[in-house]
Amino acid sequence: MTPVDSPSDPDQSLQAVLFDMDGTLVETEELWGEAMDELATALGGVFSAEGRQRTVGQSMRVAMQVLYDDLGLVRDDEQLRVDSRWVEERTATLMTSRGMPWRPGARELLVAVRAAGLATALVTTTPRRIAALVIDQIAADLGESPFDLTVCGDEVPARKPDPAPYLQAMVQLGVEPARCLVIEDSLVGVTAGLSSGAAVLGVPSVQPLERLPGLVLRPSLVDITVADLHQLLAERDFAPTT
Incomplete structure (x- = not known):
């Protein structure tokens, strides 16, 4: 991606970034x-x-x-x-x-997203008692929790690939799906994100991801900037790219 300024129309700008956990933020x-x-x-x-x-x-x-x-x-x-x-x-x-090391580029992007003032959520299928190990480690590493909200698999009416976890996070954050970006590594996660109405960035880890309408694929989060995320949202209706 080529970094660009965020859209001039505030009604079309990126408001929130919603992160999957296992395989997206950490090597678990x-x-x-x-x-x-x-x-x-x-x-x-x-x-x-x-x-x-x-x-x-x-x-x-x-x-x-x-x-x-x-x-x-x-x-x-x-x-x-x-x-x-x-x-x-x-x-x-x-x-x-x-231990649970960061996925390449994940820590840097998460810090940048928070510094930009965007809302953030962690949305995972993992149950709370297990996800808490990762959430606590991330908070300890960064000195504070980087998430406005965390949604775990045992706290939702339906799990991914159903969009319910992402829709629940969006409602709680008070943001519209069209102004959200989901970052995922799995097919079920990508499907959930796309079905929620968000733009989706797919960064595969264990499972290969195929091209889908509305999905942008990248090999890792290394060197991806907040400006890139704004651009991805602006181009959400374009053909899928790799």
């Missing part, structure tokens, strides 16, 4: 994958790379069903609940022991 997708691999081994199988990619950004219920299908297993609701809890707790342990 691999930890979720490792936990699911360990569960697959305990269940007597091996989780395929293709299956793992299909779980990225999904709710734990959907991710577990993908794993079971991949292994050729049938598990009842109680077994699914137990397995889901195990994966969540194992991932939390890995987060604590391994």
